[in-house]
Amino acid sequence: MAKEPFVVDLFFGEYFGGHTGEMERPEEYPERVKPEIRPMGTKGSEIYSRPKAFPHPLDEEENIEEYRTDAGFRVMVLRPTKDIPEFPEEKFKRTIGYQMNEDLEEKIAGLQEEIDGLEKEKGTAEKKADDLREEREEWEKKEAAKSSSSSGIECDDCGSTNPKSRWKDNDGYCPSCSDVALEDAI
Incomplete structure (x- = not known):
């Protein structure tokens, strides 16, 4: 020693x-x-x-x-x-x-730049995820509205809901506005 x-x-x-x-x-x-x-x-x-x-x-x-x-x-x-x-x-x-x-x-500065870039990417990805969640919620609401209105079909033009039989009685067009065909609304 x-x-x-x-x-x-x-x-x-x-x-x-x-x-x-x-x-x-x-x-x-x-x-x-x-x-x-x-x-x-x-x-x-x-x-x-x-x-x-x-x-x-x-x-x-x-x-x-x-x-x-x-x-x-x-x-x-x-x-x-x-x-x-x-x-x-x-x-x-x-x-x-x-x-x-x-x-x-220099290595620390390089790693800090890499961290900053990854944090920026993370922020962008989180915003995109939020946008997609909102879009999905809107779509689910629309789908729920379509399925909940089984007693009727909603017109995409005027927004009114009428039973399928009324659409057929109006020659296959919206009974409220007569602008949208039954095939287009389904």
Whole structure:
């Protein structure tokens, strides 16, 4: 089990290695720290080189996160933010952490657009469903009126209802207006 946490540098990837446990406090920013790290060597025999203080003063709560795995391995992540002193925004935008977050923000924006489109489609579909329900209710009322008036046939032109026998007595036309034929009304 490692005694010191492994540092993951999400600034520019130059400070991957073991944290010594020391935190330098810069005189000009006493509320911030610069963790001391033993950067990994490039040769197998040089696992760690001499410790170096991280070059930027970090806020312990905003810029440094420590995790522990189930196996007891500790990882310290150094995250860039815009509010680091003497760290210009153009430099911040070139960091690994910013680029990772920017990709996530683009994905989130894309998903939000997709959600908005689906909500619009849902609204259109709900309106269409309401229109169809109203149309069906009107049709059912008309059908109910036709079947309930079994004692008579309704004229589509004048709206009067007369028994079939009266239609036949009027030569197959509406007994009230004589404009609609019996075949057309049924």
